[in-house]
Amino acid sequence: MARVVVDVMLKPEILDPQGQAVANALPRLGVSGVESVRIGKRIEIDFAGDADLDRAREIADKLLANPVIEDFTVRVSDGDA
Amino acid sequence: MARVVVDVMLKPEILDPQGQAVANALPRLGVSGVESVRIGKRIEIDFAGDADLDRAREIADKLLANPVIEDFTVRVSDGDA
Numbered sequence: 649m650a651r652v653v654v655d656v657m658l659k660p661e662i663l664d665p666q667g668q669a670v671a672n673a674l675p676r677l678g679v680s681g682v683e684s685v686r687i688g689k690r691i692e693i694d695f696a697g698d699a700d701l702d703r704a705r706e707i708a709d710k711l712l713a714n715p716v717i718e719d720f721t722v723r724v725s726d727g728d729a
Numbered sequence: 730m731a732r733v734v735v736d737v738m739l740k741p742e743i744l745d746p747q748g749q750a751v752a753n754a755l756p757r758l759g760v761s762g763v764e765s766v767r768i769g770k771r772i773e774i775d776f777a778g779d780a781d782l783d784r785a786r787e788i789a790d791k792l793l794a795n796p797v798i799e800d801f802t803v804r805v806s807d808g809d810a
Contacts, residue, residue: 649764655771667772670792677791679784683730683775687793690736690771691748694764703760710758711751712768 650699651725654708657688662717688718692725699724731780732806737794738769769799773806780805 658664667685674682691712693704704722713720739745748766755763772793774785785803794801 657771657773670772670788673792674788677788679788681777681781681784682788683777684773685775686773688771688773690738690769691751692738692765692767692769694766696762696764700762703762707751707755707758707760707763711754 650695650697652693652695652699652701652704652722653725654691654693654704654712654720654722655688656691656708656713656718656720657686659717659719731776731778733774733776733780733782733785733803734806735772735774735785735789735793735801735803736769737772737789737799737801738767740798740800743798 664686667687670687671682671685674680689712691708693707695703701722701724708720708722709715745767748768751768752763752766755761755766770793772789774788776784782803782805789801789803790796
């Protein structure tokens with residue numbers, strides 16, 4: 649079994665209100681020094697056989713990411729990331 | 730500026746209907762060989778100075794993850810993951 653990880657994040661020019669809400673809450677919790685927080689998706693795809701990056705890219709493009717507002721990266725999982 | 734990445738995933742024993750929906754859609758798209766899909770969150774925290782893993786862990790624990798149903802990992806971003 650092989651695992652491919654797809655990370656989907658909003659494009660840098662797209663506002664991320666969810667991340668901003670977290671960033672704005674931090675000072676109230678006594679946490680300073682954080683410049684920005686951005687929240688996206690992490691998808692783990694387990695293949696029965698070998699990891700198939702091309703197939704994973706196809707899945708990400710068709711089902712997981714909205715290419716108008718999101719960028720995604722595809723990589724074979726190295727176990728701990 | 731230093732970036733810390735927090736990955737939040739549902740615990741393995743918790744059902745993930747969103748991931749299952751994607752997995753079930755794959756055969757209809759002509760994609761076979763995928764055993765399972767699980768969908769979680771990826772949060773990028775940018776620190777003004779050095780990356781502070783302990784602080785990031787505190788933020789994840791308080792704001793980003795629900796420890797009853799989710800596990801999270803915290804790591805300094807190595808640039809491309």
